Amino acid sequence: MNQPNLDILNARRSVPSRQLGEPAPDEATLRALIEAALRVPDHGKLEPFRIRILRDDAKRAFGNALAKMALDANPDLSESKREKEQRRYEHAPLVLVVSARIDGDSKVPELEQNLTAGCVAYNLLLGAQALGYGAQWLTGWAAYDRDVAKLLGMKKHEHVIGFIHVGTPTMEAPERDRPSYDDIVSTWQP
Numbered sequence: 183m184n185q186p187n188l189d190i191l192n193a194r195r196s197v198p199s200r201q202l203g204e205p206a207p208d209e210a211t212l213r214a215l216i217e218a219a220l221r222v223p224d225h226g227k228l229e230p231f232r233i234r235i236l237r238d239d240a241k242r243a244f245g246n247a248l249a250k251m252a253l254d255a256n257p258d259l260s261e262s263k264r265e266k267e268q269r270r271y272e273h274a275p276l277v278l279v280v281s282a283r284i285d286g287d288s289k290v291p292e293l294e295q296n297l298t299a300g301c302v303a304y305n306l307l308l309g310a311q312a313l314g315y316g317a318q319w320l321t322g323w324a325a326y327d328r329d330v331a332k333l334l335g336m337k338k339h340e341h342v343i344g345f346i347h348v349g350t351p352t353m354e355a356p357e358r359d360r361p362s363y364d365d366i367v368s369t370w371q372p
Contacts, residue, residue, distance in 0.1 A: 195355035197316030202349030206276035219305035230295035234279040274347035316351035
């Protein structure tokens with residue numbers, strides 16, 4: 183039985199970034215979305231997350247820089263892969279780069295700080311969908327590359343959690359198979 187207040191979770195879909203077009207949220211809506219997304223569990227009130235906004239020329243410049251980095255790392259990169267790297271950030275009108283900013287001096291374990299930043303990314307996905315937009319959380323090699331982190335202005339204690347692509351779906355996102363409750367959940371007993 184679906185509970186009405188769980189509809190947003192039961193309807194959650196990732197809309198492929200290639201299927202996200204204009205419009206993206208306007209400034210006021212984006213601000214409201216981000217402010218809501220920041221309401222996450224945060225042990226120690228460390229705020230171990232940051233968000234960078236990429237759109238328009240910034241997205242294109244970022245894609246061009248990544249394509250150059252990919253080519254520098256692999257000079258034999260095929261033309262199609264080079265183009266894929268260059269255009270990866272052009273499809274959705276808005277890309278939010280969510281990062282974890284780890285406080286190594288805190289008693290809060292690094293894992294918890296990363297999970298908090300991950301919750302921000304997930305809230306952005308849910309919030310975008312609740313507002314009628316589509317979104318997809320992507321990583322890829324760029325999320326784990328220190329030169330990309332530096333390109334984005336991150337210090338050594340900060341790293342990418344994900345690239346959240348946001349826009350208006352150009353088609354309905356298909357449902358996919360989901361895990362079965364019975365396969366995932368067990369009751370522990372001593």
